[in-house]
Amino acid sequence: MSNAILESEAAMAGGTPRQGVEQLSMQQALNRALDEVLTENPKAVILGEDCGRLGGVFRITDGLQSKHGENRVFDTPLAESGILGMSVGLAMAGFHPIPEVQFDGFAYPAINQIVCQIARMNYRSRGTLPMPITLRVPSFGGIRAPEHHGESLEALFAHVPGLKVVSPSNPHEAYHLLKYAATRPDPVIFMEPKSRYWQKGDVDVSAADAPGAGSPTGAKVMREGRHLTLIAWGAMVSRCLQVAELAAEDGIDVEVLDLRWLKPIDADALVTSVRKTRRAVVVHEAPLTSGLGAEVAQLITHGCFDTLKAPVERVTGFDVPYPSGDLEDEYIPNIDRILFGMQRVLEYRRG
């Protein structure tokens, strides 16, 4: 059962659609969030390659230029360092830039500006020049794309002091997390799971402080369970929810925690969940070594060492360059690999 279906069940009270809840794809949810951010903050501007007239190659900024004008949503020349470096200057001039790099792999040419400038300007300037920059990065794999179009950069960004990192897992999260991220005074790397852009789900678009919206900070339990916690983010959350459904048929009650914020990580939520289930598997698309799963495992181990039944397991991509589409399904954690990871934890015996 897909995450979208789970969510729509939650959104329907006795078959009646809840007030303020709409069925949107993640692309529509992100587009709507950006539209509202532009409306609410006259200092917000969107810039990047093809995000103006075309509406972006994924159409996330579709229609925003015609609605808000070319001064608010504009195309730049094709140079990522230029886009991010220019965003620094716009922020210094009092704007809230929302730049887009077209694909994750093209954040690499901008790393100098992201790491040396965006992440440090608030510090360097002793807090006088904040960097309210929300960098949207279509991220992760799963769409049979060419090289450099399926990277998972969360560990790289999370390691940089001065950056915050977040990734939504479904349309509701996409809408609320982007609206929240794009109103923060600090730089946020917003990693959009491109394989989920076209999946629909219920989005509670009532005010951010309405009960249906939920908190935009920290992690979020997407499914409660008693025997084991699966921790994931981005596109892996829906896969873990699928795995949980399958495991339930065997009587294994799996909790799924959507980490959402990859920096700062909600350590309390990790510990609360795993103190209950006493077993944890972290799932991510990025390569294993020095991946964010190691950080998650350490936080869980530190907070739950006395009650853990087994070492925290990691089910991840491999330490290889992201493969071509034909081998993509071998690389991205699939249901079987996640089930094997769970089995190793469930069958672990000390000694």
Next chain:
Amino acid sequence: MDTLPLPDDGNAAPPPTPDQLRELYSLMAAVRHLDVSAVAWQRQGIIPGYAPELGQEAAQVGSGYAVDTSRDFVFPTYREMGVARAMGVDMVAYMSTHKATWHGGLYDPVTSRLAPIQAVVAGSVLHAVGWAHGQTLEQNDGVALAYLGDGASSQGDVHEAMNFAAVMKAPVVFFVQNNGWAISVPTERQVAGGSVAARAAGYGIPGLQVDGNDVVAVLDATRRAMAHCRSGNGPVVVEAMTYRRGPHSTSDDPGRYRSLDEERSGAGEDPLRRLRQRLLDDGIADDAFFAAAQAAAAAEETSIREGIEALGPRPGSEMFDLVFQETTPALKNQAASWREESEHV
């Protein structure tokens, strides 16, 4: 050699008045004295390091003097002490970067209109473009003045910045101090074609090459370039041909890559001496003026040195408090551990 001259659009600024010429000299004298003194401070152990700008006083004071701090914004690298002084920045706060007090300096960039000191060469040229485009979006008439050197001109970000600025008609003056040397590598092995200003033609924007040791020529070129930007005509490249008379930094040994003879012939006439002669020839200043300017420079240096020596280290809590506007639980925990385990004050 102006590759694409500025059109004569009535923007020609009047030549500096005698008062302004005397002020330019006083500024250059103050900068020269502080610069030479800062090298001595390093040798005396007052500061751990310094990047001298000896020989670039005319390029720095002349361009910095053109800035209108009520509306313009300046993007320096790490060798723009003369620009900062000409703009009226608090020099203790500026020099604190060389005391290793705080990387960006202690001055307030917002009120002083000088971006934090920047260690990445060409790192800030793109910031200037973004800031300048922001002026366009808000219909302000501020101009961004971006500093870079011949070495920085090799960085790809400079191309991206000039191209972005030209496409967007952003009001940016790219002010290149071509001082002949990028640490040990001379311009001829750094800048293909020999001129950064010549590249402006490729972007369809004006490129001015100016005698960077003539403060009046530098001031005039910068003023004209800024007026061109302010009138909505887009960016300009100004290349001030000058010479780095000193080492790259107090850790550098130019004897390993150039001879004293080469230094003497390459450096040409001292920019300070040139202006002094001009003022004498024109009857604008006399020996008493020059003596007073030197005395003022010495007094200023004493006051700045005392300020620098009085600077204690910043509270360690600033390491944590200034990372974000909204801190994180992890940073709070690390700050708490640090206080418990490491703070000795």
